[in-house]
Amino acid sequence: MFGLSQPRSADIERTNQALTKTRRSWFSNVVQILHTSTFDEELGGQLEEILISADVGMSTTQKLLGQLRGLIEQNNKNTSDDALGLLKREMKKILEIRPDTDQSRRDNDIPFVFLMVGTNGVGKTTSVAKLAKLFKDEGKSVLLGAADTFRAGAIEQLEIWGQTLGVDVIAHNHGSDPGAVAFDAYQAASARNADVVIIDTAGRLHTKSNLMEELGKIKRVLTSRGSTALTTLLTLDATTGQNGLYQSRAFVDAIDCDGVFLAKMDGSAKGGIVLSIAGDLNLPVLYVGTGEKSGDVAVFDPESFVDGLLSDKT
Numbered sequence: 035m036f037g038l039s040q041p042r043s044a045d046i047e048r049t050n051q052a053l054t055k056t057r058r059s060w061f062s063n064v065v066q067i068l069h070t071s072t073f074d075e076e077l078g079g080q081l082e083e084i085l086i087s088a089d090v091g092m093s094t095t096q097k098l099l100g101q102l103r104g105l106i107e108q109n110n111k112n113t114s115d116d117a118l119g120l121l122k123r124e125m126k127k128i129l130e131i132r133p134d135t136d137q138s139r140r141d142n143d144i145p146f147v148f149l150m151v152g153t154n155g156v157g158k159t160t161s162v163a164k165l166a167k168l169f170k171d172e173g174k175s176v177l178l179g180a181a182d183t184f185r186a187g188a189i190e191q192l193e194i195w196g197q198t199l200g201v202d203v204i205a206h207n208h209g210s211d212p213g214a215v216a217f218d219a220y221q222a223a224s225a226r227n228a229d230v231v232i233i234d235t236a237g238r239l240h241t242k243s244n245l246m247e248e249l250g251k252i253k254r255v256l257t258s259r260g261s262t263a264l265t266t267l268l269t270l271d272a273t274t275g276q277n278g279l280y281q282s283r284a285f286v287d288a289i290d291c292d293g294v295f296l297a298k299m300d301g302s303a304k305g306g307i308v309l310s311i312a313g314d315l316n317l318p319v320l321y322v323g324t325g326e327k328s329g330d331v332a333v334f335d336p337e338s339f340v341d342g343l344l345s346d347k348t
Contacts, residue, residue, distance in 0.1 A: 056305030078166035088306035093314030152269035154237035179219025
């Protein structure tokens, strides 16, 4: 993503493995139905029920099926293979949304900054560690910033990950100013010529503080340092489905997120949430967590994801 990570064969394999639950529970039914019947209104109703149940979301499901109906009528193609191929094509189009960015400037701006945001409990800190592992494996130098200074144990958790991965962590005391931590992390990364700095943030603050204002302040601190390579990643827990999506809308509306790190993909039987993220939030999924270990992370690839989702493989 943004010149830092491109999908590799290992990413495709990890993603396919993480899709096992959702493929078996919902999307195998889509493949079976389309393999055995020509597309009509009754079949469309069955598909709508399955897709909504798989967390694709109402609006994205209706858009998909509307496009499918139109393409079948326009091209006069209504065999089972035609319908499945067209559905795959429309799903890929939804997922191919990319962040609006000046690619040339961002690719050449070092250090590259990831600001990880999201509600408490979605796996932000672990996702920070997974990204750090991914970039280290690519041969890049990585620094972490512990700007979640409000949650008990958050700083210590990140420091433990840093020790495990052999990555330095910039941290202040519990209750310190998160913006100051972000500033120091960026300064340290710049001084050391680090390739990537990943900043963990709070998902909830004390009642007297406004979370979105605090996150906005962190972004302003980073951009004031001249960083054009700042990517704000919204961390979502795939197992929470539409509820998690609803809870995260405030982040999208308030702090201009660039993409999504979808955690715990392997634990979800409703992988359609990926389509809902792109279709409803208008955000690309950029990375997915595919297991519990630090190396269980994949660069998201829309084509291989859809092919894996709507596969005969069980």
